[in-house]
Amino acid sequence: MSSEITPQYLKAPRTASIVGCPFSGGQPKLGVDKGPIHLVEAGLVNQLEELGWNVKFDGHHQFEDIKYALSSSSSIDPSAPTASSAANDDASTSNHWDPPIGILKNPRLVSRVCEEVAKVVSGHAKNGELPVTLGGDHSLAMGTISGTLDAHPEAGVIWVDAHADINTAATTESGNIHGMPVSFLMGLDGNHQAFASFKPGPSPSSQTPFAWIKPVLKPSSIVYIGLRDVDAGEKKILKENKIKAFSMHDVDRYGIGRVVEMALEYLNGGYAQGDSKPRPIHLSFDVDALDPSVAPSTGTPVRGGLTFREGHYICERIWETGALVGLDIMEVNPSLEDDVSVKQTVAVGCSLVRSALGETLL
């Protein structure tokens, strides 16, 4: 049963556009690219139609042409040895046409894929549709949030995650770009510094790949919920930029109900539009925010996470605001853990989307 809330920024009939992103280049574990395929095969489209949505889905995005364009425009000698020749379950093994920049892995590929995702998400949002992006790894949020902010420049972001994903090129220890999207969206200094020595070369692929990202996300326009595994460098960045974050400690102290109210009040505080509409919200949900007992099949699980209900409550409450303009469900990895765990994680991914799109308990 779907609730009677009217989405404030969507055109009637309310339309959800599924943006399936089979992409894993922002982290080393194979399989996260299969996440969107499993979510759709589990019946997500049908489930949303049953909630009264008009659903647009014309297949998952294929990023093959991006790889092809990058590899064929590469000025890098294909016979040159690459930085990594690790085991074949390591998706971070670098392509000769996309060698690391500093320690950042697959920088050109991640950047180009996100650039395409940004265009697609922005297009749907400008049409008055709700883009629902299925990851794929969380580096994709550089694309989804760029797209949302292009269409709704006033939007605030609620980032639900065990991790802050705000490392810069200067602070990342892993070089995995899924741990960095927020810093690129904010244009934080550590990125500029690290790319300063990066000389533009003769071919497009050798130019600073992230130049397309407009640093449009203000530190005051994001709130985190669920954090519990934040790197030392990230803690410093959060403090210095006075970024609002509710960790699991806060969820324990206040309960999820108050935490979500505080998050919404924070984003809406000082935000006034003539017509008194609530501020548009982009929800970026990394399933590793949930406890590993709830969502086991994910690449960087951290114990002590959100319960099943806490995760769903966040989605339900955001739906109630009528202000949702963009949704990401990220980091479902159907290649990790046993079949039962995979089914469970995929089912949770689908039910989070349904909750954010108006499914009610009564």
Ligand SMILES: NC(=[NH2+])NCCC[C@H](N)C(=O)O
């Ligand atoms: N989207 C994620 N699951 N991110 C995990 C990031 C882990 C770690 N902080 C890193 O930067 O590598």
Ligand SMILES: [Mn+2]
């Ligand atoms: Mn995470």
Ligand SMILES: [Mn+2]
């Ligand atoms: Mn994440």
